[in-house]
Each structure stands twice: as C-alpha cells, then as structure tokens.
Amino acid sequence: MRYLPLTEAERAAMRAAIGVASIDDLFIDVPQAARLDRPLPLPGHRSELEVERILSALAAKNLPAGRAACFLGGGFYRHHIPAALDQLLLRGEFLTSYTPYQPEVSQGTLQALFEFQSQVALITGMEVANASLYDGATATAEAVLMAGRITKRPKIVLSGGLHPHFAKVAATQARYVGLAIEARAPDPTGGENLLGAIDAKTACVVVQNPSVFGAISDLRPLAKACQAAGALLVVVVTEPLALGLIESPGAMGADIVVAEGTSLGVGLNFGGPGLGLFATREKYVRQMPGRLVGETVDVEGQRGWVLTLSTREQHIRREKATSNICTNSGLCALAFSMHLTFLGEAGFVGLAELNHARAVATAERLAAIPGVTVLTDGFFNEFAIRLAKPAHQVVERLAAKGILAGVPGSRLWPAHPELADLLLVAATETVEPADIDALANGLAEALR
Numbered sequence: 001m002r003y004l005p006l007t008e009a010e011r012a013a014m015r016a017a018i019g020v021a022s023i024d025d026l027f028i029d030v031p032q033a034a035r036l037d038r039p040l041p042l043p044g045h046r047s048e049l050e051v052e053r054i055l056s057a058l059a060a061k062n063l064p065a066g067r068a069a070c071f072l073g074g075g076f077y078r079h080h081i082p083a084a085l086d087q088l089l090l091r092g093e094f095l096t097s098y099t100p101y102q103p104e105v106s107q108g109t110l111q112a113l114f115e116f117q118s119q120v121a122l123i124t125g126m127e128v129a130n131a132s133l134y135d136g137a138t139a140t141a142e143a144v145l146m147a148g149r150i151t152k153r154p155k156i157v158l159s160g161g162l163h164p165h166f167a168k169v170a171a172t173q174a175r176y177v178g179l180a181i182e183a184r185a186p187d188p189t190g191g192e193n194l195l196g197a198i199d200a201k202t203a204c205v206v207v208q209n210p211s212v213f214g215a216i217s218d219l220r221p222l223a224k225a226c227q228a229a230g231a232l233l234v235v236v237v238t239e240p241l242a243l244g245l246i247e248s249p250g251a252m253g254a255d256i257v258v259a260e261g262t263s264l265g266v267g268l269n270f271g272g273p274g275l276g277l278f279a280t281r282e283k284y285v286r287q288m289p290g291r292l293v294g295e296t297v298d299v300e301g302q303r304g305w306v307l308t309l310s311t312r313e314q315h316i317r318r319e320k321a322t323s324n325i326c327t328n329s330g331l332c333a334l335a336f337s338m339h340l341t342f343l344g345e346a347g348f349v350g351l352a353e354l355n356h357a358r359a360v361a362t363a364e365r366l367a368a369i370p371g372v373t374v375l376t377d378g379f380f381n382e383f384a385i386r387l388a389k390p391a392h393q394v395v396e397r398l399a400a401k402g403i404l405a406g407v408p409g410s411r412l413w414p415a416h417p418e419l420a421d422l423l424l425v426a427a428t429e430t431v432e433p434a435d436i437d438a439l440a441n442g443l444a445e446a447l448r
Contacts, residue, residue, distance in 0.1 A: 063399060065268055069435035071362070073382040073426025074212070074407035075136070075163050075238045076271070077263045079351075080430055085265055085338045094334060103306045110305035113293040113330070116337040123243040123340075123348075124257040125250025126279035130290040132333035134325055135274025136260025140166045140206065140236055141173035142278065142289040142323055143256045147204035147232045148179050149287050149322070155201040160184035160192050161211030163238055164412050170206065179203065186413055188213045188375045188384045188422060195225050204232040204256075209249065210239065212412070213375065213424070214382035216246055223253025232256060239263055240277065242380040244352030256280045265335030275332040285309070289323030354429045355381035358436075362427040365440045371447035375422075382426040388447050391423040398442045405439060 006014075020026060027035065046054065065078045072078065088094070093108060100106030100113075113131040120129035133139040144156050156179050158167050164186070171181045184192060190213070194205055205226055210216050219235065226233040235249035237259035249257045261275035262268075280288050286309070294308030343351060359381040367374045371388030387394055391408035398405040409422030427436070 062270070063402065063404065064270075065404060068399075068402045068404045069438045070404045070430065071406045071425045071427060071435075071439060072268075072404050073214075073239075074412060074424050075165070075260060076268055077239055077241070077381070077426055077428055078268055078430050079241070079263055079428055081265060081267055081339065082342050085335060085342065088338060089331065089335060094331060100307065103304065107305060109330070110293050110307070112334050112337060113291075114295060114305050115341075116333045117293060119337055119340050120259075120261075120277050121279050123240065123248065124237075124254075124259070124277070124279040125248025125252075126254070126257050127250075127282040128285050128288070128292070129277065129279035130288055131293050132261075132328045132330065133258075133276030133278050133290050133323075134327050134329060135262075135272075135276045136236070136238060136258060137163075137166045137169040137274070137276075138173075138325055139258035139260075139276035139278050140234070141170040142276075142325070143234045143258050144170045144174050144179065144204065144206065145177060146256065146280075146284070146287050146289065146322065147234060148174075148177060150284060151203040151230065151232060153201050153203035153231070154178060154180050155199070156181050156203055157194060157197045157205045158183040159194060159205070159207040159211070160186045161190075161213060161215065161217075162206055162208045162236060163212045166208075166236060166238075167206075186212070186416060186419065188386075188419070190215045190217075190377065194222060198225050198229045198231055200229065202226075202229060202231040204234050206234040206236060208236040208238065210237075210242055210246070210380050210382065212238070213384040214379040214426075215376050216242075216378050216380060219249065219252040219254065226255075227253070234258065237277075239380065239382065241348075241352050241355060244348040245356060245380060250279070255284070261332070261336045265337070265339035266332045273329060273332055275329045275336055277336075287322060289325075290328060351429060352380075355427070358429060358431045359383065359427040361433075362425065362431065362436050362439070365436050366425070366443065369440060369444050369447065372443060381428055382424060385423050385425055387421045387423055387443075390420050392420070394443065394446045395423070397446050398439070401438075401442055403438050403442050405442065 065072060070078050100109045103110060117129040117131060133142060156174055158181060167183055174181055209219060223233045232255040233253060234256045235254040240259050240261055241263050257279045259277035261277045266275055291307055292309040293305055296304055296306050298304045363374050363383050366372050366385060373386040374383060375386055376383035392410050395405050395408050406423045406425040409419035413419045
C-alpha cells in the first residue's frame with residue numbers, strides 16, 4: 001500500500017487555493033521536451049531484505065579508491081583521513097548544528113568557524129576568509145560575480161588551465177548578471193599567455209594554480225598586469241595541500257582566492273559533498289559572499305564569537321545580497337579545520353613534501369614507458385601524460401585489473417578530441433611503491 005498522507009479532496013482543495021487544475025499545471029515552466037512522457041522503468045515494490053540485496057549488488061559494481069591502486073585526481077584527491085576526525089564529527093552538536101542565528105547558544109560552532117577562517121586565510125596568504133561556501137566551483141562563480149561588482153566591468157577572462165567544470169559553473173552564473181566570459185582553450189603544454197587579454201573592460205582574470213594539468217606558475221607578472229589595468233586576479237586551487245609547499249596566491253598578488261577543500265578532512269565519497277574556500281583582501285570584505293565570523297567581547301568582558309557579516313539572501317533583502325546560494329558546508333568546514341589542526345604546520349608541510357615525492361617517483365617511472373610522454377614540467381602531486389592510445393580505453397582496461405589510472409582528457413574536455421590521448425595522473429601519500437609498479441606495468445601492457 002502506498003503512503004499517501006493527503007486525500008484527493010485535500011489535494012483538490014490545495015489546487016483550488018493556488019489556482020491550478022492539475023498537478024501537471026505546476027510544471028508549466030518546464031519545457032515539454034524536458035519532460036518524461038512515461039513512467040520511470042522502476043521495479044515493483046520489494047521487501048526490505050530484497051531491496052538491501054539489490055542495492056548491495058549495485059554498489060558492488062563500483063571500484064572504491066580504497067580497494068585499488070588509485071591515481072585519480074582532476075580536482076578531487078585521495079588522502080588519509082585520521083580516524084579521530086570521523087569520531088569527533090559523530091558528536092551530536094556537530095551533526096545537528098546548522099545556522100548559528102543565536103550566538104549565545106552557538107559559541108562552539110562559531111569558534112570552530114572562526115578557527116576555520118583563520119586557517120584558510122593563513123594557507124592562502126590572504127587577509128580575510130569567509131565561513132565556507134558550497135563547493136569550489138560555485139566559489140569560483142561567486143568570485144567572478146564579486147569582481148564584477150567591485151570593478152563595474154563586464155569582461156571575465158578564464159584561463160585554459162582552469163578546471164572545465166569550474167569554468168562552466170562560472171559562465172552559467174555570469175551570464176545572468178551581464179558579464180561576458182572569455183574562456184581560453186585548454187593548453188596542457190603550459191604556453192598560455194594571458195597578459196594580452198587584459199584591457200580596460202576586464203573585471204578579473206581567473207587562473208588555477210596548480211593548473212588542471214598540474215603545472216605550477218609564478219603569478220606575479222599576471223598580478224602586476226591586472227593591478228596596472230584595474231582588474232582583479234582570482235586564483236583557484238583544487239588541491240589545498242599544495243599550499244603547504246608552493247608559495248601562496250596571496251604572496252604572489254592575488255585579490256581573491258577560492259578553493260575546493262575536500263582534500264582535507266572530507267574525502268572522495270564518490271563525488272561529494274564539496275567544500276568551498278573563499279578568501280580575499282580586507283578592503284573587499286563587504287563584497288565577499290557568505291558569512292564572516294568575528295571575535296568580540298560580551299557585556300561581562302568575556303571573549304565571544306558572532307556573525308560579523310551575513311550577506312546572503314536568507315539574512316537580508318534579496319536585492320542587497322552578495323550571494324543567493326544559501327548553502328554553505330559547515331560540517332565539511334569543521335572536518336577541514338580538524339584535519340589541518342591534527343597536522344599542524346610541520347605536518348602540513350611534511351605531508352605536502354611526501355605528496356610531491358610520490359608524484360615525482362610516479363612521473364619518472366611512467367616517463368620510461370614507450371608510448372608515454374609526461375607533459376607537465378614542474379608539478380605538485382598531479383601531472384598530465386600523453387598516451388599512444390586513447391586514454392579512456394587504457395583507463396577502462398586498467399580499471400578491470402583494479403588500477404584507477406587517472407582521469408582521461410575526454411572526461412573533462414569532450415569537445416576537444418585533440419585531448420583524447422591525455423591522462424591526468426595524481427599520486428598522493430596513499431600511493432605505495434607497489435601501486436606505482438602496478439600502474440607502470442599495466443600501462444606498458446595496455447600500450448603494446
């Protein structure tokens with residue numbers, strides 16, 4: 001028996017109250033071509049035990065990163081997460097907390113977010129950071145919108161080294177506020193020159209460092225060119241652990257830094273949830289989206305924490321809001337902060353060094369294989385290689401042997417057939433010498 005909490009009479013009364021004749025009228029704004037004209041091919045009802053068996057069989061088709069030699073990257077990276085972190089996150093006050101509207105009963109949550117902001121500002125080299133956003137892609141879009149508000153200019157330049165998913169989200173958001181996107185083509189060789197794209201109409205230039213191809217760049221010349229033209233430099237980071245080893249974007253002159261923070265504390269989880277990091281210079285703080293937790297003193301002189309700025313539409317009038325994405329990632333931000341705290345400064349740097357060493361060892365091993373060319377010169381823990389065969393075919397063949405070889409170029413750039421032989425390979429501290437051997441031997445066999 002289906003569970004229908006409302007009777008037909010009650011549903012009819014609701015439709016009459018809002019002036020629609022049928023349920024279908026509620027979807028009038030959805031184009032007919034986008035509607036399914038038949039029921040979904042779902043099986044009939046099953047018992048709980050049968051459903052459990054069916055779902056377990058479906059889950060068994062996955063190859064989890066923890067059960068394979070894993071070299072996946074492309075924006076999400078596998079790292080070891082301390083067991084203590086997961087245990088602490090199970091505490092009820094962390095799992096159930098949401099928006100700290102009442103600071104007098106939310107001091108723990110607010111202090112945790114304050115520490116998170118401090119850590120993000122420190123590793124990015126910026127002056128102020130917010131209390132997290134939805135994910136790295138939407139944080140990039142928010143940075144683009146923020147640059148448009150600050151400069152009052154219409155042109156956004158996106159580097160070809162920017163993750164294509166981030167670029168698409170930014171372009172989707174920008175078109176609704178009249179911003180024009182100039183997106184450069186992907187260039188795994190690292191020969192991109194963005195200086196000529198900056199003019200009097202440029203609101204910002206968006207670059208990723210390390211790039212989606214893993215390349216590390218000195219951003220100082222670009223930052224100086226942006227500053228001279230009155231444009232902002234937005235730097236995107238998809239692997240925040242890299243900031244433990246390479247120079248911070250803030251030190252190189254970035255105006256806004258955004259990142260995907262899932263590398264620390266959150267994990268892969270088959271694709272989500274995400275964690276958006278957002279940091280900027282203090283002079284732009286009132287244009288920064290999201291929330292800002294600040295330190296204060298109460299009437300008794302005791303230190304406390306409050307929401308200093310809340311610029312989202314759930315707090316203020318929609319037309320005054322700097323962000324209309326009314327979701328942040330508070331629990332993921334807490335996990336990120338915990339992981340950084342467990343590591344400490346020395347541990348953060350040490351883990352970054354270990355990642356780089358594993359990636360160098362992997363690249364050197366693969367470079368010796370006939371049919372493999374390492375394209376990225378100067379990288380952190382990820383690099384691009386070119387294969388003598390289409391990368392997706394090689395990836396599928398190795399996955400059948402329990403080796404997750406990387407992300408094929410066709411997965412990220414389906415409209416660029418010239419990148420079909422490109423493979424992004426990431427090696428973190430979870431990669432052992434035996435994993436590198438398995439990947440090298442598997443690639444050599446697949447390319448024969």
